[in-house]
Amino acid sequence: IGADGANSAVRKAMGVQYLSWNYDQMGVVATLNLAEWKQYPRSSSVEAVTSWTSSWLRRVGLPDGTSRQLPPSICSIAANSRAAFPLAFGHSTRYIAPGVALVG
Structure with a gap:
């Protein structure tokens, strides 16, 4: 099970295409x-x-x-x-494969 985020090593090992774009905005948390x-x-x-x-x-x-x-x-x-992070959208073209699932 891969729950390792936008730079997922599990997704990369699956060879799954990842579509993404940046919103050019920052999220702020505290x-x-x-x-x-x-x-x-x-x-x-x-x-x-x-x-x-x-x-x-x-x-x-x-x-x-x-x-x-x-x-x-x-x-x-x-x-x-306080912290800030770039807001972006990302979507894998597949979330499951034999023996593997992307969940987050």
């Missing part, structure tokens, strides 16, 4: 310390979300426009956690 978070156990990924009670929303109302951020907000960014 570890954020939030005022409040919730993880959904049925989700396939780790998600941090903000949540509020309906009584809080009734009391403070919703802000106008997009320039205001609803709390809870980002308290800080963890040291040395």
Whole structure:
């Protein structure tokens, strides 16, 4: 089973053609310390979300426009956690062969 990404040695050993292109954009990631978070156990990924009670929303109302951020907000960014990576698309022309499967 090959789960070794865009530069897959397993895919190369299979001799499978790989079609790709770059979006000329960067993705940015960081570890954020939030005022409040919730993880959904049925989700396939780790998600941090903000949540509020309906009584809080009734009391403070919703802000106008997009320039205001609803709390809870980002308290800080963890040291040395920021990273950037190029966004690209890639697709193998085959994902299975006798005794081999590409999964990621």
